[in-house]
Structure formats: C-alpha cells, structure tokens
Amino acid sequence: MTRPDSRILLEVKGLHTNVAGVEILKGIDLTVRAGEVHAIMGPNGSGKSTFAKALAGHPGYKVTAGTATFEGRNIFEMAPEDRARAGLFLGFQYPVEIPGVSNTAFLRLAYNTVQGARGKDELDPLEFDDYVREKMKLLDMDVGFLDRSVNDGFSGGEKKRNEILQMALLEPRLAILDETDSGLDIDALRVVSGGVNRLLTPDNAVVLVTHYQRLLNYIVPDYVHVMEGGRIVKTGGKELAVELEARGYDWIKGKAAA
Amino acid sequence: MNTAVGATHPYIEALLKGCEPGHDRPSWLGERRAAALERANALTVPTTRDEEWRFTDITPLTRVPFRAADAASRPGTTEIERFIAPEAAVRLTFVDGTFAPELSVNAGLPYGVVVTNLAAGLLTHGSVIEQHLARHAPFQQDVFVALNTARLHDGALVWVAKDQRCPTPVQLLFLSTQKETATYPRCLVLAEAGADLTLIEDYAGLTDGAYFTDAVTEVAIGDGARVRHVRLQREAGSAFHIATCAVGLAKDARYASHAITLGARISRHSLNVRQNGEGVEAHLDGLTLIAGRQLADTHTVLDHGRPNGRSRQLHKCIVGGAAHAVFDGKIAVAPGAQLTDSAQESRNLLLSDKAHVDTKPQLEIFADNVKCAHGATVGQLDAEQLFYLRSRGLSQQRARNLLTYAFGAEVIDRIPVPSLVEELEETVLAEIQSAE
Numbered sequence: 001m002t003r004p005d006s007r008i009l010l011e012v013k014g015l016h017t018n019v020a021g022v023e024i025l026k027g028i029d030l031t032v033r034a035g036e037v038h039a040i041m042g043p044n045g046s047g048k049s050t051f052a053k054a055l056a057g058h059p060g061y062k063v064t065a066g067t068a069t070f071e072g073r074n075i076f077e078m079a080p081e082d083r084a085r086a087g088l089f090l091g092f093q094y095p096v097e098i099p100g101v102s103n104t105a106f107l108r109l110a111y112n113t114v115q116g117a118r119g120k121d122e123l124d125p126l127e128f129d130d131y132v133r134e135k136m137k138l139l140d141m142d143v144g145f146l147d148r149s150v151n152d153g154f155s156g157g158e159k160k161r162n163e164i165l166q167m168a169l170l171e172p173r174l175a176i177l178d179e180t181d182s183g184l185d186i187d188a189l190r191v192v193s194g195g196v197n198r199l200l201t202p203d204n205a206v207v208l209v210t211h212y213q214r215l216l217n218y219i220v221p222d223y224v225h226v227m228e229g230g231r232i233v234k235t236g237g238k239e240l241a242v243e244l245e246a247r248g249y250d251w252i253k254g255k256a257a258a
Numbered sequence: 259m260n261t262a263v264g265a266t267h268p269y270i271e272a273l274l275k276g277c278e279p280g281h282d283r284p285s286w287l288g289e290r291r292a293a294a295l296e297r298a299n300a301l302t303v304p305t306t307r308d309e310e311w312r313f314t315d316i317t318p319l320t321r322v323p324f325r326a327a328d329a330a331s332r333p334g335t336t337e338i339e340r341f342i343a344p345e346a347a348v349r350l351t352f353v354d355g356t357f358a359p360e361l362s363v364n365a366g367l368p369y370g371v372v373v374t375n376l377a378a379g380l381l382t383h384g385s386v387i388e389q390h391l392a393r394h395a396p397f398q399q400d401v402f403v404a405l406n407t408a409r410l411h412d413g414a415l416v417w418v419a420k421d422q423r424c425p426t427p428v429q430l431l432f433l434s435t436q437k438e439t440a441t442y443p444r445c446l447v448l449a450e451a452g453a454d455l456t457l458i459e460d461y462a463g464l465t466d467g468a469y470f471t472d473a474v475t476e477v478a479i480g481d482g483a484r485v486r487h488v489r490l491q492r493e494a495g496s497a498f499h500i501a502t503c504a505v506g507l508a509k510d511a512r513y514a515s516h517a518i519t520l521g522a523r524i525s526r527h528s529l530n531v532r533q534n535g536e537g538v539e540a541h542l543d544g545l546t547l548i549a550g551r552q553l554a555d556t557h558t559v560l561d562h563g564r565p566n567g568r569s570r571q572l573h574k575c576i577v578g579g580a581a582h583a584v585f586d587g588k589i590a591v592a593p594g595a596q597l598t599d600s601a602q603e604s605r606n607l608l609l610s611d612k613a614h615v616d617t618k619p620q621l622e623i624f625a626d627n628v629k630c631a632h633g634a635t636v637g638q639l640d641a642e643q644l645f646y647l648r649s650r651g652l653s654q655q656r657a658r659n660l661l662t663y664a665f666g667a668e669v670i671d672r673i674p675v676p677s678l679v680e681e682l683e684e685t686v687l688a689e690i691q692s693a694e
Contacts, residue, residue, distance in 0.1 A: 056649050059641070084651040096646035100664030109660070110650035117651065149664075166650060 006033045008069075009174050009205050010055075015066035017047075017054045024050040026230035028066070032174060035202040039216055039241060040209045042227035043249040048209045049093055051227070052178040056090035057083050071173065085117035087173030089166075091180050093209075095159040098150040103162070106150045107132055111169045135168040139195045156183030157192075164195045175199075176207045181215035193218030213245035226252050267302045269320045270401065273440060274298060276326065277408055284380065286388050287410070294397045294407030301401035313584040313616040314555040316524055319498045324440035324470045327354035333435060333464055335361065341462050344677050346429035348373050350414050353433050355441035357412050361431075370419035373428050376446065379415035386417065391446055394476040395504035395530075402500045406442045406474040413444030418453035420480070427456040427488075427675055434497065437467020444474050447487075451480035451508070456674055457487050461501075463494030463521070471522075473501035479511040481535065486514045486674045492685075493521035495550070502528045509535030509564075516673045518682060519546040519554045520689070526555040533560075533567045533595070542571040544585075545669040547689055549578035549609075558587045562598045571602040574669050575617075576662060576690075578609035588620040589630060596627045604634040607665050609690075662690045 010032040017025035024047045032038055042048050054061040055068060057080035068075050075083050098106070104125075111132075112122040123131055133143055139161045151159050160180055167175050177196070181189055196219055200206060208219060216224070216238060224240040225232045226249075234240065234252055244252065279291030303320055304311040332353045338361055342349065350373060351361035357375040364373045372383060380387055397404035414430045432443040449455050461471055471493060479485050493499045499522040507513055519525060531540055546554045560569050575583035583606065591598045606615040619632040639661050647657035663686055670682045 058645055079654070080645060080648040081651050081653050081657075084649055090649050092646065092649075096640075096642050098643050098646070098661070098664060100667045101660055106647075106650075106660075109652060109656075110647075113653075113656070114651040170650065 004033070006035050006202070008033050010068065010070050012055075012068045013066055015051070015054065015068060016064045017050055018062045018064050019050060019060060023064070024230050025054065028230075028232055030225065030232065032205050032207060034205055036205045036223065037200070037219060037221045038205070038207045039221035039224045040207060040227060040232075041211065041213075041224060041241065041244060044211065046227040047230040048227050049178050052090055052176045052207075052209050055176060056080060056088065084170070085114050089170055089172030089175040091163040091167060091175060091177035093179040093182065095151045095163055097152045097154075099152045101150050102146075103148055103150050104129070104132065104146040107146075107166065107169060110166065114170050132165075132169065135165055138168060138198060139165055140191045141165060157185065157188040160184055160192055161188070164192055168195065168199055172204065174205050174207070176209065178209045179211065180208070181210055181212065189215065189218060213241040216241045228252060269303055270298055270301070270405065273324060273405060274408065279408060284384060284388070287380070287391070290392045291408055291410055294392070294404045294410075297397050298401060298404035298408050301399070301404060303401060310557065310586075313582075314524070314526060314553060316498075316500075316526075318524060319470065322438060322468050322470070322498075324438055327356070327436050327439035327441055329356065330354070330436055332358055332361070333433065337464065338431070338433065341431055341433070341460060343427065343429050343458055343675055345427050345675050346458055347426035349429040349431060350375060351431045351433065352412075352414070352443060354436055354439060355412070355443065368422065368425065370422035371424045372415065372417040374415055376413040376415050376444065377411070379417070383415070383417060386448060387415065387446060390448055390476060390478050392476075394478060394506050395474050395502050400502065402472050403474055403502050406444060406472050409442040410444055413446065416445070416447045416455065416457060418449045418455050420450040421452035422450075423454040424456070427458055429458040429460060431460045431462070432471065432473070433462055433464055434469045434471060434494070435464045437465050437469055440470040440472060442472050442474075445476070447475065447477040447485070449479045449483040449485050451482055453480065453483040455485045457485065458490065458675060458678070459487065460490045460492070461499060461521075462492050463497050465494060466496060468496040468498065468523070469494070470498045471501070473499070475501070475503040477503065477505040477513075479505065479507050479513055481508045482510040483508070484512040487516065488673055488675060488678060489515065489517040489527075490678070491517075491519045491521055491525060491527065493525070495521065495523060497522045499525040501526065503530070505529070505531040507531065507533050507535065507538040507540065510537045511535065512539045514541040514674075515543065516669070517542075517544045517556070518670075519544070519548070519556065520685065522552065522554070524553045526557070528557045530559045531561065533562045533564050536564045537566040538564075538568070540567070540569040542569070542573070543669050543672055544573035545666055546575040546577075546583050547666060547686060548576075548581040548583060549689065550581060551579065552581040553584070554581075555584035556586070560587075560589050560600070562589070562591045562595045562600065564592075565594065565596045565598070567595065567598045567600070569600045572669065573604050574666060575606045575615055576609065576666055577606065577613035577615055578690075580610070580612040580614075582614040582616075584616045586618045586620070588622060589632065591623040591625050591628050591630065593624040595625045598625065598628040598630065600628070600630045602632040605665075606634070606636040607662065608636065608638055609662065659687065659690050663687055
C-alpha cells in the first residue's frame with residue numbers, strides 16, 4: 001500500500017557508486033516509506049545488484065557521491081554490521097557458503113547480536129531452537145538445515161529460503177531482496193513469497209530487486225522502478241511491471257532515449 | 259659399548275653426557291641403545307642446509323644448555339586435571355621423563371590389553387617389545403631419534419592383543435615441569451591382528467622456561483587392526499619439541515591420525531606411515547595453530563609399499579603474528595603398489611602480513627595404475643564470507659574469528675574424543691581472539 005503520509009525509512013539522493021574503478025551507479029534517487037513494497041527492475045548490467053550491495057555496505061562498492069539516510073542516519077558512515085543492527089537487511093542474490101560454521105550457530109549468533117544491539121533479550125541455544133523452528137515452518141523448511149554448514153551444499157532454492165529465514169529472524173525495518181526469485185521453481189517461489197508477505201507490516205518495507213515480473217504476481221509492489229545504465233529511468237505502479245513483461249526492456253530504452 | 263666420548267657435535271655431546279647404555283637388562287635393549295648412541299655421536303645437528311630442514315632453523319635450540327631433568331617435586335592431581343580427557347579411563351603420566359604412577363590410572367583393563375610403563379612391561383612382555391622397540395623408527399640417519407633411543411630408559415607401552423578391543427581411549431600424558439631440561443619420551447603402541455584402540459598422545463608443559471622434548475613413538479598395527487591416534491602438542495611457549503612417530507601397517511590395517519600442534523617456540527613433528535601389507539586405509543589429519551614467533555614444522559611420509567592402499571591426508575595451518583608454519587608431505591607409491599588411492603591436501607590460512615607458511619606436497623609414484631591427488635592453498639579469509647557475516651550484524655572481529663575457527667573445525671570435529679573436540683574448539687577460539 002502506498003503511504004505518502006507514513007514515515008520515511010530510506011531516502012537515497014544522487015547516489016554514485018564505483019566497482020573496481022568503474023562507475024556503475026550514476027545518480028540514484030529513491031524514497032521508501034514504512035509499509036511500502038518497491039520493485040526495482042531492469043536488464044542485466046543496469047546496476048540493480050550494485051545498488052543493493054552499496055546500500056548494505058559491501059566493501060568492494062565505493063560510494064563516490066550522494067547520500068543515503070536510513071531512519072535518519074547516514075548509512076554510508078556506518079559499517080555493514082551497524083546497518084544490519086539498525087534494521088537494514090540484504091537478501092543475497094548468491095548466498096555465501098561457509099563450510100565449518102553450523103547454520104544454527106550462525107543464525108543464533110546473528111539473532112542474538114542484533115537483538116543485543118536493539119536492547120532486546122538474547123536466547124540460549126534451547127530457546128533459540130524452538131524459536132527458529134517456528135520461523136522455519138513459515139518457509140516450509142526442513143529442520144535438517146539447522147545442522148548443516150551455512151548454505152554449504154544447499155540447492156539454489158534452499159539457499160533462498162535460508163535468506164528469508166534470516167530475514168524472519170532479524171526482523172529488519174527494510175529488507176532489500178536481491179533476485180530472491182532466481183533459481184526458484186514455481187512451488188518454491190510461492191512458499192518464499194508467502195513467507196515475505198507474512199513478514200510485511202505497516203512498520204517495515206521491502207525493496208525487491210528482480211529481473212522478471214513473475215515474483216511480482218506473488219509480492220505485489222506499490223512502486224515499480226526501472227533501472228537502466230545506473231539510473232532509475234522510470235517509476236510507476238504495479239501495472240508498469242506487466243507492461244514491461246509484455247513489451248520488454250527495449251521499450252523503456254526507447255522511451256528513455258526519447 | 260660405551261661410546262659417549264668423541265661426539266662430533268659439542269651440543270650433542272652435552273646432551274649425551276652421562277648416557278651409558280650397555281648394562282641394561284635385557285641385553286638386546288642395551289645393544290640397541292649402544293648402537294643408537296654410536297649414531298648420535300656420529301650425526302650432527304641438522305641445519306637449514308639439509309633438505310629436510312630447509313625451512314626450519316633450530317639454532318635457538320642449540321643455544322640452550324639443556325641438562326637431564328632431576329627428580330624434582332611432582333605436580334599434584336589438581337595441577338594436571340586440566341590436561342585429562344575424561345573419556346580416557348586409562349592414563350599414563352610421565353613427569354620430566356619419569357613415570358608418575360600416582361598420576362596414572364591403568365587398572366581394570368580386560369585380559370589382552372596392557373597399558374603400562376615400558377620398564378614394567380619389559381618384565382612381562384619382553385619378547386613382544388623386543389620385536390618392535392626401535393624397529394619402526396630408524397635412528398641411523400636421524401640424530402633426534404638416535405638421541406632418544408640412546409637415552410631410552412622408560413616410556414609408555416600400550417599393547418592390545420589379537421582381536422581385543424581396548425574399551426576406553428588411552429591417554430599418554432608427558433609433562434615438563436623444569437626449565438632447561440631435556441626429556442626423551444618414548445611410546446610403543448602395539449595393536450595385534452584385529453585389535454582396536456583409541457590413543458591420545460599428549461605433550462604439555464607446566465613451566466614457562468625453555469625445555470626440550472625429544473620424543474619417539476612407534477606404532478605397529480596388525481592385520482585388520484584399527485588405531486585412532488590423537489596427538490596433542492601443547493607444550494609451553496618457550497619449549498622446543500622434536501618428535502618422530504613411525505607407524506607400520508599390516509594387511510587391511512586402519513590408521514587415523516589427528517595431530518594437533520599448538521605449543522612450543524620451535525617444534526617439529528615427523529610422521530612416517532608405512533604400508534607393509536595390502537589393502538590398508540590411512541587418514542592423516544593435521545592442524546597447526548600458531549602465533550607470535552612460533553615455528554611449527556610438520557613432515558609426513560606416507561609410504562604405500564603394497565597394493566590396494568587408500569590414504570586421505572588433510573593438513574591445515576592457521577598462522578598468526580610473525581609465526582612460521584612448515585608442511586612437507588610426501589606420498590610415496592612403490593613399484594607394484596597398484597590400485598593405490600591417495601589424496602593429500604594442504605590448506606593454509608595466514609592471519610597477518612608477517613605470518614609465513616612453507617608447504618611442500620610431494621608425490622613419488624613408481625606404479626602405473628594408481629590414483630593420487632594433491633593440492634595446496636595458502637590464503638587469507640574470504641572477503642565475501644566476511645561481508646556475508648557482517649551483513650547479518652556480526653562485527654568484523656567476530657566474523658573473522660568465526661571463519662578462522664571454522665577453518666580449523668574441519669580437522670577438530672573429526673577427533674574421536676568428544677571432550678577434546680570441545681576443549682580444542684575453545685582453545686582455538688581463545689587463541690584466535692588473542693592472536694588478533
């Protein structure tokens with residue numbers, strides 16, 4: 001639901017970002033308010049994932065100009081972990097495998113770290129086990145994933161479920177989900193989308209980064225932004241995604257050039 | 259037989275002072291000791307000009323005038339408690355090279371399992387000891403094995419008779435309590451055909467001063483027998499530790515080694531595993547975790563002398579500070595040792611700019627129908643993994659510690675003694691945290 005009168009969570013102005021010395025983002029403006037769902041679409045190489053990683057604080061992505069204010073704080077002055085503790089979450093396009101670290105230990109450590117930073121109670125291993133099992137039901141996840149190493153040997157769909165499980169545990173104010181739909185079959189897509197929808201409240205917001213309109217059938221956006229060449233070239237409602245699906249990105253390119 | 263005079267190397271001469279074999283009972287032992295003494299006198303302290311010691315400069319060892327340990331007061335039970343693995347219902351403790359019966363527990367073992375000190379074992383199991391002692395670890399070319407053998411007066415004996423299973427892990431604990439002393443721990447481990455044993459060989463120090471441990475362990479594993487061998491080197495920070503472990507595998511024997519190196523200023527562990535019968539299986543795991551100015555050298559030789567051998571080796575080093583780790587691992591496949599299946603991996607993690615690792619995996623293959631693989635990596639922590647953990651709220655330090663820990667956990671988790679797994683996990687975490 002669009003909420004022009006609700007609180008602003010994220011405000012990005014004139015963001016320029018370099019990756020390995022090459023300018024990828026060339027001036028992004030975006031405002032996300034509490035309760036909103038935004039979709040960022042665009043062809044490969046348009047800068048969607050760069051935008052997501054720059055916001056999360058990946059050290060390889062250098063912000064050269066612009067500002068990003070998250071709940072009143074300049075996030076470019078914050079370490080990635082501080083952004084996470086403040087309530088910013090990045091769902092990775094390619095979740096990283098960490099052999100040797102058990103998923104349950106990792107999830108509990110992340111949960112307790114973020115809880116502690118927010119002045120809330122931490123959970124001991126037994127309490128956490130109950131808690132995480134509840135959250136896993138939301139995503140139709142096998143509890144066997146708790147005992148395995150983080151993402152190690154998980155299928156593409158399992159990794160994406162594990163990302164949304166982390167989102168469910170960390171309860172972010174703003175979740176940026178980078179291509180969460182890629183690698184999911186239709187059943188998994190339904191489950192994962194259902195999980196995200198249930199996490200949405202009037203107090204938080206989601207930015208979906210996606211190449212395809214398919215995901216937006218399940219998580220309905222309030223705004224659709226189209227990126228091209230490191231800029232947002234068009235913003236519209238959910239019907240824009242449908243139009244893009246029918247007419248392709250070339251249609252936008254033509255319009256942007258015109 | 260006394261050849262103590264005329265050592266070519268003054269340092270070795272000093273170490274051999276007062277060593278007078280030849281009067282031992284039984285006489286075969288005296289003869290072996292005398293032969294070892296002769297070799298010790300003829301050999302010299304290796305230098306970095308020797309290929310096998312190319313990366314390991316032990317000059318600091320030769321600057322300390324070590325003496326033989328005297329019978330100083332022994333530690334109490336409470337002082338050694340922290341070293342004891344609770345699963346090991348049987349334990350022999352040696353303090354400064356001398357057997358400490360009051361700190362040992364070896365009663366109640368079933369018939370066919372003997373865990374005792376060598377001096378006592380010689381009285382009851384002399385002939386089986388004679389077959390094996392100083393027969394697996396050759397001293398002809400190795401001055402430290404020669405020194406140990408020349409100095410041999412006691413040690414640990416673990417004997418598991420045919421088809422017997424030792425019902426508990428056996429812990430052999432070698433403690434050093436006096437500075438500037440040299441000790442010569444010796445273990446003889448015999449698992450006869452079909453036997454089963456879990457062994458914990460443990461070296462630790464209760465003094466901050468420099469001391470020298472020169473250890474030799476011989477392990478003979480009979481047909482179809484199985485031995486799990488955990489080796490913990492957690493000597494004091496100023497200590498010198500040079501050890502050789504020689505393992506002989508008979509037909510279808512299974513051997514798993516878990517060698518953990520944490521302590522000592524300078525250490526060297528040579529593990530030589532020889533396949534003497536067909537169809538053996540050997541797993542060699544190693545983890546070296548060092549920091550500061552430590553030097554830890556691991557040399558392994560896996561000698562597939564017969565067909566159908568299978569071996570897996572994983573050696574990991576975590577090196578912080580200005581420490582220096584060395585791994586030299588040779589897999590040898592003899593002519594005729596067909597269908598050998600061997601894989602060796604050396605993986606190394608450097609935690610600082612001054613940390614240093616030399617890794618030298620080697621294959622020597624003289625058979626044509628074999629499968630052998632080896633690989634080595636040296637690196638820092640993975641930047642993407644670090645970012646992933648930080649994006650979930652973990653501090654950079656916490657994320658680094660967790661990844662470092664995970665690197666070591668792969669080796670630690672396979673140790674067949676749960677309390678050691680837990681303890682080592684804690685040790686590794688503490689070490690990593692203090693190293694950074």
